[in-house]
Amino acid sequence: MYQQPNESGHFGQFGGRFVPETLMPAVLELEAAYNEVKDDPDFLKTFHYYLADYVGRETPLYYAERLTEKLGGAKIYLKREDLNHTGAHKINNALGQALLTKHMGKKKVVAETGAGQHGVATATACALLGLDCVVFMGAEDIKRQKLNVFRMELLGAKVEAVHHGSATLKDAVNEALRYWVSHVEDTHYIIGSVVGPHPFPQIVRDFQSMIGRETKQQFKEKTGTLPDALIACIGGGSNAMGMFYPFVDDTSVKMYGVEAGGHGVETGKHAATLTGGSVGVLHGTMTYLLQDGDGQITEADSISAGLDYPGIGPEHAHLKDINRVEYVSATDKDALFGLKLLSETEGIIPALESAHAIGYLPELAQSMGKDQSIVVCLSGRGDKDVETVKAVLGGQNHE
Amino acid sequence: MSKQQLETRFKQILDQGDKLFVPYIMAGDGGLDVLNERIDFLADCGASAIELGLPFSDPVADGETIQQAGIRALKSGTTVQRVFDTLKQSKDRNIPIILMTYMNPVYHYGIDAFAKACVASGVSGLIVPDLPMEEEQAVTDVLHQYDLALIRLVALTSPVARQKELKKRTEGFLYAVTVTGTTGERQTFTDRVHQYLADLKVGATTPVLAGFGVSSEEQVKNLARHCDGVVVGSRIVKAFHDGEKDVIKALIEASKQ
Numbered sequence A: 001m002y003q004q005p006n007e008s009g010h011f012g013q014f015g016g017r018f019v020p021e022t023l024m025p026a027v028l029e030l031e032a033a034y035n036e037v038k039d040d041p042d043f044l045k046t047f048h049y050y051l052a053d054y055v056g057r058e059t060p061l062y063y064a065e066r067l068t069e070k071l072g073g074a075k076i077y078l079k080r081e082d083l084n085h086t087g088a089h090k091i092n093n094a095l096g097q098a099l100l101t102k103h104m105g106k107k108k109v110v111a112e113t114g115a116g117q118h119g120v121a122t123a124t125a126c127a128l129l130g131l132d133c134v135v136f137m138g139a140e141d142i143k144r145q146k147l148n149v150f151r152m153e154l155l156g157a158k159v160e161a162v163h164h165g166s167a168t169l170k171d172a173v174n175e176a177l178r179y180w181v182s183h184v185e186d187t188h189y190i191i192g193s194v195v196g197p198h199p200f201p202q203i204v205r206d207f208q209s210m211i212g213r214e215t216k217q218q219f220k221e222k223t224g225t226l227p228d229a230l231i232a233c234i235g236g237g238s239n240a241m242g243m244f245y246p247f248v249d250d251t252s253v254k255m256y257g258v259e260a261g262g263h264g265v266e267t268g269k270h271a272a273t274l275t276g277g278s279v280g281v282l283h284g285t286m287t288y289l290l291q292d293g294d295g296q297i298t299e300a301d302s303i304s305a306g307l308d309y310p311g312i313g314p315e316h317a318h319l320k321d322i323n324r325v326e327y328v329s330a331t332d333k334d335a336l337f338g339l340k341l342l343s344e345t346e347g348i349i350p351a352l353e354s355a356h357a358i359g360y361l362p363e364l365a366q367s368m369g370k371d372q373s374i375v376v377c378l379s380g381r382g383d384k385d386v387e388t389v390k391a392v393l394g395g396q397n398h399e
Numbered sequence B: 001m002s003k004q005q006l007e008t009r010f011k012q013i014l015d016q017g018d019k020l021f022v023p024y025i026m027a028g029d030g031g032l033d034v035l036n037e038r039i040d041f042l043a044d045c046g047a048s049a050i051e052l053g054l055p056f057s058d059p060v061a062d063g064e065t066i067q068q069a070g071i072r073a074l075k076s077g078t079t080v081q082r083v084f085d086t087l088k089q090s091k092d093r094n095i096p097i098i099l100m101t102y103m104n105p106v107y108h109y110g111i112d113a114f115a116k117a118c119v120a121s122g123v124s125g126l127i128v129p130d131l132p133m134e135e136e137q138a139v140t141d142v143l144h145q146y147d148l149a150l151i152r153l154v155a156l157t158s159p160v161a162r163q164k165e166l167k168k169r170t171e172g173f174l175y176a177v178t179v180t181g182t183t184g185e186r187q188t189f190t191d192r193v194h195q196y197l198a199d200l201k202v203g204a205t206t207p208v209l210a211g212f213g214v215s216s217e218e219q220v221k222n223l224a225r226h227c228d229g230v231v232v233g234s235r236i237v238k239a240f241h242d243g244e245k246d247v248i249k250a251l252i253e254a255s256k257q
């Protein structure tokens, strides 16, 4: 049976907790607190109550018939995380960690955000549970995702712009970590993906793994079997981990993680960490990274703010090493194609992040038989991206 | 200089009745051409050792001043290799060098190759702020082979049991972090700092140095009274950047009898 991480928070050679000593006690406290609640019926009951009555779970598993026909290969099912309250899977983890914050007796929360989806989800969970919330966001991302910034502010959160470096997600994580070091005594850091020091990758995976558990159950009800393949986009890797984790031991199920290929992995302008990166240590964890010959982290590049990250969750690095998941990439162009394809065939505008998984779908579906099935984790909806997409596609559509 | 020479030197200074003063500078800030000159200047001013920062793109333990110095250093083309090469040009200097950098540049260079290069360029030890004791073994196994010191950091948030363990493990000196936060100048410290330093001194087998936030002569004197000396970072970095050599002299002077 697959059982990761080990006691010291490592997934094979990856993971761990590379944080300043000032944070170590908080990281250990978090681990202890999480171990207290993770199998506690009262905690889980509260979590599931909010997931059902507030988030709107479970999310549907939808058979995309027109998309299947259009691609002419394997049957395609969509796990509709886009239908969650706040529009993406991010709320699952934000809510779980906000409840954990309360359990630890802390009243303040700091978070980072890229696309703004995790920031909005965290601001929402904090409003719901009466917690103070500060969100760090790269100045570049603030420009790309204005609407989400305003949403966070409406929800009562304070949004801090980060101007350092590439002014995107990586820099927002740096600032959130620095803020946490300085406020660790009364503040919890709600990290937004399966990244960061142990126990974060485990906590976020667990708080997202209802995606895969529901999928397994729903697929079984519909077909009596398991799907042949799962596919999900990967920024830090939380929607993918949530989908994959309950299937890791089901070896007949192939799994595909789609990273952001930006302008193409061969151009060097991309965010495909596993495809184009090498092993190193960033943001508290050992994993694959985009870095130069001197171990300096390089800038990621993607049309999608939520995938624009030069690292990846350590468990994905491990799943790559043991060949359990195949990691591939979709370029900005592929994602835009995917976004249009799903909008036109199914009437669902996906988030640009999720559109990367759709963008890779033709290749995958057509390589499989018509009697086979693929489940796509549709991690979020595209409302937040309409402006970005309009800037790129707008002209063409009116020609 | 070897780990033993570092320890002997610290002992001599303390036996004279002076306190230890370790200035932090960023390698490559102002260009690598000035590095050896700056080290010599600090040695002449009476610094006990140099904490030499190797720039890293994502320094989460550092505040604004050192972040900016790192960005300047990287922009001027500083690499790990060039820093080693520069240090080698003046290997016979009479002051210990301790490299401070994050885990990734060390890992990427190769832990073994990094340790070898430290020895070849006269470096006595390492400070790695994102390497807590839980993760240190891969590094210490190698450093011990090369007789290099790993200086452990202890924090205000460390519970007593961790403080004790860090006190036991550290080599060269114990780096007592005096703020719950990142590096950068502070006007004041929490009231707990004096007791914290006094507690760390009890049973310590190495000197205990207070660092993070220390930026005035008065703070140097005040903190050093409760331990064996201080590390001063942001204020020194700023002084070099602004050409205020007198400030540096005065800060170091404040650690003397």
Ligand SMILES: Cc1ncc(COP(=O)(O)O)c(C=O)c1O
Pocket (backbone or CB within 6 Å): A088, A089, A090, A114, A115, A116, A117, A118, A192, A193, A194, A233, A234, A235, A236, A237, A238, A239, A240, A305, A306, A307, A351, A353, A354, A379, A380, A381
């Ligand atoms: C809709 C959506 N999908 C995916 C991601 C990528 O994150 P992860 O890889 O952690 O699922 C984001 C991040 O902001 C997102 O908003």
